[in-house]
Amino acid sequence: MHTYWQCRLSSVYVDNQKGIALVMTLMFIAVLTIVGATAVTINSTDLLLGGAFQASQIAFHNADSGVKYMTSQIATLVADDRLKLDGTEITESYRFENPADFVFNRDREDHLEVSTFKRIANTRKYLLQVTGRSRPRSPIKSTVEVVLQRRTALDYGLFAANRLDLPAQGGIYSYDSRQIKTRHHPTTSTNMVKIAANGMVTAQASHLDLGVDGDIILGETPTGEEAYFAFRESSPDIPPPPVKITTGEKNQINMLPGGALTTDPLNIEELVSETQKRLRYRNHNDRVLEKHDNRITKSFHLNQGDYYLKEITLGEHHVLTLNALSGDINIYVDSITFEDHAKFKVHTAHAAGNVNIYLGGPVSFSATSTSKKPAFEVTGDASTFRIFSSSSAPIILNHDGDFKGLIYAPYALVTVRNTSAHGYGLLWGQTLDFSMNDAPYTFYIDTALQETFLSRDVEIVSWKELRD
Numbered sequence: 001m002h003t004y005w006q007c008r009l010s011s012v013y014v015d016n017q018k019g020i021a022l023v024m025t026l027m028f029i030a031v032l033t034i035v036g037a038t039a040v041t042i043n044s045t046d047l048l049l050g051g052a053f054q055a056s057q058i059a060f061h062n063a064d065s066g067v068k069y070m071t072s073q074i075a076t077l078v079a080d081d082r083l084k085l086d087g088t089e090i091t092e093s094y095r096f097e098n099p100a101d102f103v104f105n106r107d108r109e110d111h112l113e114v115s116t117f118k119r120i121a122n123t124r125k126y127l128l129q130v131t132g133r134s135r136p137r138s139p140i141k142s143t144v145e146v147v148l149q150r151r152t153a154l155d156y157g158l159f160a161a162n163r164l165d166l167p168a169q170g171g172i173y174s175y176d177s178r179q180i181k182t183r184h185h186p187t188t189s190t191n192m193v194k195i196a197a198n199g200m201v202t203a204q205a206s207h208l209d210l211g212v213d214g215d216i217i218l219g220e221t222p223t224g225e226e227a228y229f230a231f232r233e234s235s236p237d238i239p240p241p242p243v244k245i246t247t248g249e250k251n252q253i254n255m256l257p258g259g260a261l262t263t264d265p266l267n268i269e270e271l272v273s274e275t276q277k278r279l280r281y282r283n284h285n286d287r288v289l290e291k292h293d294n295r296i297t298k299s300f301h302l303n304q305g306d307y308y309l310k311e312i313t314l315g316e317h318h319v320l321t322l323n324a325l326s327g328d329i330n331i332y333v334d335s336i337t338f339e340d341h342a343k344f345k346v347h348t349a350h351a352a353g354n355v356n357i358y359l360g361g362p363v364s365f366s367a368t369s370t371s372k373k374p375a376f377e378v379t380g381d382a383s384t385f386r387i388f389s390s391s392s393a394p395i396i397l398n399h400d401g402d403f404k405g406l407i408y409a410p411y412a413l414v415t416v417r418n419t420s421a422h423g424y425g426l427l428w429g430q431t432l433d434f435s436m437n438d439a440p441y442t443f444y445i446d447t448a449l450q451e452t453f454l455s456r457d458v459e460i461v462s463w464k465e466l467r468d
Contacts, residue, residue: 056142063141063143066131069102085458090119103134103135124149124150132144145464147462148459149461151455154266156217157172158432158445165232165431171443172211172213174190175188186444191214196218196219196261198261216256218257219259268411295310296314308331313337319344324355324384335360338366339372348384350384362391366396367398374399376399383406385404389412396415402421404423408428424446425445425449
């Protein structure tokens with residue numbers, strides 16, 4: 001009996017060992033199955049995530065490419081008057097055709113969507129959203145939002161294609177006439193001064209006391225030589241060629257290199273030529289001017305309208321009054337001469353009309369003696385009076401009263417020699433000469449005038465990706 005039970009117990013022990021091995025084997029297989037399934041699941045998830053990420057990146061790049069493509073098309077659209085983007089419209093829209101291999105601004109049904117530019121408040125900035133997809137009809141998309149605006153055509157408040165002769169005393173400051181009530185003058189500068197020359201900038205060596213609230217940009221001559229700053233000696237007439245010197249901290253004028261600067265961004269020859277042709281055949285001269293052979297040689301008053309003139313020549317105490325309070329006055333004229341005690345009066349207002357004079361020859365406000373200077377008066381702000389000249393004939397400002405307005409004459413000498421202490425607006429010429437002022441002279445650059453003339457190109461002010 002004793003032996004029998006030992007054998008039985010031994011037999012039971014051996015059978016239990018075999019059962020555990022089977023269980024362990026099955027558990028090990030189960031673990032391997034779970035691990036394998038998990039690995040497959042993880043790998044599949046990674047592949048899905050990787051594919052989604054790649055599709056998302058493609059959608060983003062399509063949206064970004066859409067922004068670049070659409071902004072590159074704006075110059076042509078503005079030229080063709082299919083878009084303005086000048087701050088006059090609240091929204092503007094255009095249906096862009098996608099270039100090959102890019103998918104943006106299409107809905108899930110693959111229909112091309114209209115792109116809408118929305119103006120921001122009362123600015124000339126516009127908001128644009130572009131949505132890109134990884135492929136047509138894909139639910140995976142990315143949206144890029146940009147704020148853009150058209151660039152100003154006149155980047156500088158004072159520009160000389162050749163030489164800029166600064167006044168010896170006074171200052172050059174900036175302001176925005178839209179922010180100032182009519183007849184009120186700026187009391188502080190907006191720190192936006194940018195003046196430039198493609199040749200040289202000069203200042204009087206012996207007596208320089210000039211404040212420039214901004215930068216002087218030194219461009220390049222047509223032969224590729226860098227523009228430079230130089231001191232000159234005083235002269236009763238146009239100063240002699242200056243001697244180039246090394247500038248330093250004592251000059252207290254901030255000068256920056258600018259490369260070759262555009263001399264004529266408004267294409268003045270075409271502008272004046274087209275206006276001349278238009279006003280020659282469509283004008284309001286029949287009101288009174290035809291009786292005077294289309295010349296103004298004595299006191300005259302012109303209201304809103306378009307006029308084509310051979311000359312304006314006034315002396316003694318004659319007065320020419322241009323009244324644009326009811327609307328724009330546009331004039332083409334071959335020459336303008338005011339002398340002795342003649343008066344030139346321009347009545348404008350910010351919300352009324354502008355006076356635009358297109359010039360084919362010289363302008364002279366001068367006098368036979370210092371006691372008989374002509375008078376110049378603009379009742380509105382500087383942005384409402386403009387002179388555009390395609391001629392190389394000089395423009396001489398030597399009159400009583402502040403100058404207020406724009407002179408755009410990229411091929412002419414513009415001389416500013418006033419008894420008044422101030423000027424307001426924007427001057428653009430072949431040569432700008434302020435050196436003839438004996439007393440301190442301060443010129444306030446009107447940035448509103450700069451923004452009145454816009455180029456066809458746009459600049460992106462801000463950029464961001466919108467996330468759901």
